[in-house]
Amino acid sequence: MKAKLQEMNQVLTRVVELLDDDTLLVVLGDHGMDKRGDHGGDGELETSSGLWLYSKGHAFTSPDSLSKQLRAQGYYPDVTFPGHSQPSPSIQQIDIVPTIALLLGLPIPLNNLGTVIPDAFDFNLPNNEPALAKAMSLNVDQVNRYLHEYRRSTSSGELDPVWDELQSSFKAATGEVNLEQSVILKSNYTRLALQQCRALWAQFNVVRMGLGLLVLIVSVPSVWVFYRAVASQQDSCELIIRDTLRAGAFGGAAGVGIGVLLLWISKIIWPLPLSTFESALGGASFTSASTIIYLLSPGLIKRHTRKISLGAIVLVMHAAGFASNSFVMWEDRIVLYLFMTLLVPLTISGINAPTAHLRKRILGFGALAAVCVRLMASSTVCREEQQPYCRVTFYASAGASAAPLWALALALPVAWFLPTAIRRVLSISGSDNGIAPSFATLVVRPALLGSALWWSLERFEGTDIMGGETAAPAIRALRTFIARTVLLGVATGGSVLWYTSGPCIALQRTTDETGKPILAVLGFANAYGSSYLLFFLLAFSLAHVVSQLTAQLVLGLFLLALLGYLEVLDSTRDARSLRDEFEKLSSGSDATPQEMSAALDRLTSGANPPRSGPSFDSAAALCLLGNVAFFATGHQAVLSTIQWKSAFVGFPTLTYPFSPALVGLNTFGGFILSALAVPLLALWNLDPAPGSEDRAVRDTLRVALGVVLYRSVELVGSAITAAWLRRHLMVWKVFAPRFMLGGVVLLLTDVFIILGVWLGASQSLVKVQRTFKKET
Known part of the structure; x- marks a missing residue:
């Protein structure tokens, strides 16, 4: 620290030597620090900092100056800092703006409530009028004008209790009195206005x-x-x-x-x-929440085990991290490692899978999910606080709003390839049948290609490549037509097609081991999950069309990572169940002969074994995947990263209520898709055997509650830290925005889980029940 202070002193010495006579040097700190090095808090030493004004052509320390006399009389209070016996002159940080503005010959900004620093105006104007008197007059007029404008706004009633006092002070300040008394009254008025407005704004209930x-x-x-x-x-x-x-x-x-x-x-x-x-x-x-706790907790306490899941540990780490401003600033990088913390152990467990087929599936799809999420995280936008350690990759450059060329080159090929990849995953369970091929080819692929084409045209609209400004109106009309076709086609045509179609199954005539002809149902094992996946793709296509080119690539990786994770979950459940079946056979347990025979049949036939329900780890991983998608699609927990371009997808001008909805879908698309993916964790590869409907409902509710629990703890962590650190220097730049994001995300999660279960999962169950003629 000593070396750094000496270095800065040398810099200031050099600056002063080169300073012109008519130049003012202002040196100040943005905040202070106490003896322990703490800064950013609400202590006096932390909220105060030094200010040095220097000019070769004007002295600020004249012993007979008016400002010195007024300060000696106590009109400008001095402050005695902790650990010091002598008081020091003090001003408000807000006073710097009107002071610098008037010294530069500029008007004081209307929304500033500071008072000019009297020491900076201890000279006479060319007409021999004291500069301080003129500066204070301009200062008073500006503050009075602001108060009248504020009173005419929607917040007019806030100033009513103190308006008479303010006007009385203003009349006194503008009355005919001597110079010294005039400066005192004007200063009293500006300070009173600041005091009353601060009492209205800078308070916490x-x-x-x-x-x-x-x-x-x-x-x-x-x-x-x-x-x-x-x-x-x-x-x-x-x-x-x-x-x-x-x-x-x-x-x-x-x-x-x-x-x-x-x-x-x-x-x-x-x-x-x-x-x-x-x-x-x-x-x-x-009382409602307390009653639920009282009703359900007694039985749970008796049955509750002390085993803590990895997902719960990750959740506690995530929520506790909000107490650190560095964690919030770098959350876009940290959530990647939290997700990997859940994925990697699950993938490594595939080494001990009982069959080679399961080992290959777990390790292969686990690697696919890990690679996709890692590639997602490589797309970044930078917060101001992350500089200079962050590099923008979402846009072509830090100051640009257009996608990089590599995203432009990959957007259309990826849009074409993605439906093929979806069909390939469905074919693993034989679900690439029924409506699935047509849906992927005639709905999903055109929607993805259309959205990629819209943003590609937007990238070059008005440039020489596309005919310059002459061709811009035609291109804009073409883009509007493409976007509306995609939006209406997915929202109406795709939805009707999905609703009226049956499950993704097909019948195939084959023979058993004895040569007897049988009728096989292809896609039976994933009848629920494959049908809901098509519903999920409708929402995915809508989120895709409002996302910029880089974000479209990220969403494609998100979908592949989600499908890979679903296969990993299904395979690990199968591996765990088969291992339990094998242990039951080899240990000679208390199982009945019928149970032993059934277990042996499942091991030898390759049929799906009884599977356990989704754990909290999977719900936590789904939430973290949504967080990664939010950051990777070009967003941060700050308002400056909102992508307003999406408001004009399908609309050449700002159009309510569609434009705000499009911006909201662009901003929260990752969280919305993760909420809609909740039923997938419960329905994926759940075959419609007898009793499967009850299992589907229970597992879906279990995952939904797990996701809501994660988002709730996430919100509580950010809320507590924002409230506790409400006087922190970075509360409105770091902690409060993250709390507001958490509140919106929890609300959207609740809403879209309900929509996903009500519109998607329930209809998928009805389709299967109708096809196999099951009673509801």
């Missing part, structure tokens, strides 16, 4: 924040006990859902009265800054 945090925190155990109750399989899923909804409804109704009653009592003892509606809503939310 701790009671409301605490109530919100309490509701968020109590929601986590309520979701957890619900998840554990579904996973335990002790009671029927229908019974658990019914009892949970009933308990939540009764608890919420009682909580409304409790919240209002507590508010009424608090008005007598200690009034709380809450409205009746806020108290009722908070009480209903808290």
